[in-house]
Amino acid sequence: MWFLYFLSWIALIVQISFITVAIAAGLYYLAELVEEYTVISKKIILWMTFLTLGCYVCFLLFEELPNMMVVCGIVSQVAHLYILKTFPFVVIFSPEFIIAVILIFINHYLAFQYFSTVYYSFSEVMAYFTLCLWMVPFALFVSLSANENVLPTVTESRPLLGGDNDVVSNYFSKKGKKYGLLSLFNYLKDTLLVQRSKKTF
Template sequence: MWFLYLLSWLSTGIQICFVTMAIAAGLYYLAELVEEYTVLTAKIIRWMVILTLVTYVGLFLFESLPVSMVVCGIIAQVTHLALLASFPFFSVTSPTFVAAMVMVLINHYLAFSFFGANYYPFAEVMAYFTICQWLVPFAFFVSLSVNENVLPMTSRGSERSPLLSPGDDDVVSNYFNKKQKGVGLLSVFNSIKESVTPAKTYHKSY
C-alpha cells in the first residue's frame, strides 16, 4: 500500500510538470499572436474592459457587494481604457500605468477582505477574481512584449517613440539596444529557450 502511495506523489509531480509546460506553451503562443495582430489585440482588450464594466454593474444591481469594491473596480477599468489610448506602447513610469497597478493592489485587498469575512462558494469567488480582477491585467501582461517589437519612428518633436529615452539621437541603434534588453513575456520565453535549448551547430561537408 505504501508503494502505491509513493506512486501517487510521483504521478502528481509529473502532472504538475506537464500542466506547467502546457501553460508556458500557451502563454508563448499568445504572446506571438499579440505581437502579430496588434490592432485586433487592442480591440479584444477593449471589449474585455467593457465586459468587466458590465459585470461590475451587474454585481452592484444583483449582489450585496460593498460599494467601495464596485467603485474601485470601475476606476480600475477606466485606467485600463486610458492605457489603451497609447497601445501597444507602455511606460512603467507613466501616471496611468502606476494608477492601474495601484488599483490592482487596492482591488485585491478589498476582495480578500470581503470574501474573508463573508462566505461564498469557491466557484463564485473564482468567477469574481477571474473576470473582475485577472482578465484585463493578464491581457495587458501578455501584450507587454509588443512594446519591444514595434519599429521606432523618430526622435524629434512630438513623434518621439516611447522606446526612446531623452538624449538619444540614433533611433535605430537605440531601438536594437532596447530590444536586446526586453522584459516582456515573449522576451522572457525567448531567453529561457536560448538558455535551455542547445545551440545548433552546422558542420561543413567537403
C-alpha cells in the same frame, strides 16, 4: 498502503510539471499572437475591459457586494482604458500603469476580505476573480511583449535629436536588449533546451 501514498506524490509532481509546461507554451503562443496582431489585440483587450465594467455595473444592480470593492474595480478598469490609449506602447512608469498595479493589490485585498467573511460557492468566487480581477491585467501583461516592436514616434524624437543621432538610428542602436515576455521565453528556450545542429550535405 504507504506505496500508493508515495506514488500519489510523484504523480502530483508530474502533473504540476505538465501543467507548468502547458501554461508556458500557451503564454508563448499568446505573446507571439499579440506581437503579430497588435490592432486586433487592442480591440480584444478593449472589449474585455468593457465586459468587466459591465460585470461591475451588474454587481451594483443585482448583488450586495461592498461598494468599496465595486468602486475600486471600476476605477481599475478605467485605468486599464487609459493604458490602452497608447497601446501597444506601454509606459511602465506612467501614472495610469502605476495606479492599475496598485489597484490590483487593493482589489485582491478587498475581495479576500469579503469572501472570507461571506459564504459563496467556490465557482462563484473563481468567477469573480477570473473575470473581474485577472482577465484584463493578464491580457495587458501578455501584451507587454508587443512594446518591443513599436516604431519610434514623434514624442520620442525630441530628446534624441541632440547631437549626431537621428530617431531611426538611435532606435535601432537601443534595440539590442529586449525585456518583454516573449524575449524571456526565447531566452529560456535558448538556454534550457538542447539545440540540434542541422546537417549540411
